[in-house]
Amino acid sequence: MDQRLYVDVHLIQTVPPANLNRDDQGNPKEAYFGGHRRARVSSQAWKRATRTRFAAHTPQQDHATRTKRIAAELATRLAARTGLEIEQATRLATALLQPLGIKPGKKAGDTAYLLFFGYRQLEDIIDLVADQATDLTALEDEELAKAVKDLPVADQLQQGHPMDVALFGRMVADIPALNVDAAVQVAHALSTHAVDLEFDYYTAVDDENPKEETGAGMIGQIGFNSATLYRYATINVPRLTANLGDADAALTAVDAFIEHFARSIPSGHQNSFAHRTLPSLVAVVVREDQPVNLVSAFEKPLLPEQEGDGLAADSAVRLAVEHDRATRQWGDVPAHVAVCHTFDPDAHTGERLTTILGTNTPFPALLAGLHTTLATHLGQAR
Structure with a gap:
């Protein structure tokens, strides 16, 4: 299949104080972007979280x-x-x-x-x-x-x-015949604003200490940060179809990937921070030219304002504007655009998103509409 068909998935997600993905010092991973320190969650960490969620929602014989x-x-x-x-x-x-x-x-x-x-x-x-x-x-x-x-x-x-091997691929350097080209690329998640590393100094009390003995039974510290993240992934639909050998199976895999990618989150220090959240915005864009990561929308970091709609809302609008400008300036016409968000549709942010990206769609309906669009394209390519 020579047709080019990509599904870009853009998410804005706010995470409270957490240590999702540790570096070699045990602190949350970070990166410089746009000249400022940002929170970062590696692509490997989020792919692992997505695969783990796959396993929890598919029959065991289909696991990898x-x-x-x-x-x-x-x-x-x-x-x-x-x-x-x-x-x-x-x-x-x-x-x-x-x-x-x-x-x-x-x-x-x-x-x-x-x-x-x-x-x-x-x-x-x-x-x-x-x-x-x-x-x-x-x-x-x-x-x-x-x-x-x-x-x-x-x-x-x-x-x-299995679905996740077809999506994420397999690399065996000395046995090329066993390689499977990945159909999905996942970007490192980055905060849309600058962050500072903080530390939680904690103590644990020995419950059996005599009353006359004071002090902690254990002390320690955990590095953490909190951030509004921009997450991005793209699916090469023809590659996925080739890996699975069936167009219908590829459509099912696209649905499953977006479902589990959106709902998953790395579990680092989950018991300490209870950091599980859902995205504030999920946008899918079907393209017939090439994938486009819109992280350039946040090259200039957002600044928290005393009076405003908040970092998540401002990030969503910044993302939508970047998509619109890039589409207009490059002359790209996406085959399909759909958005699901949790902002008030009648407030400023909701109105801007509707104007730029279209009507706010419940997540199940977003997946159903995407499925129909891809089925039409794949049917025409046969």
């Missing part, structure tokens, strides 16, 4: 995992399916994976790098040997290696990808 323990996982499933003892199942699993040329890790049974694959793909590998597993494990090592060498094990990892 990223691990160095593919041999152990395959062996466990082999034993469960065939009745083999775990030692024999491990031997057979190792033999099945050996022709792939996956480099071993430092620990016995581990691979040298994380592999991203679906549980259903492992079951497909097991299907290749399930009926003869007992006979195969009775062979000597050399005979076993010869017996399984030509089985299409690699083929099972190159097809039938």
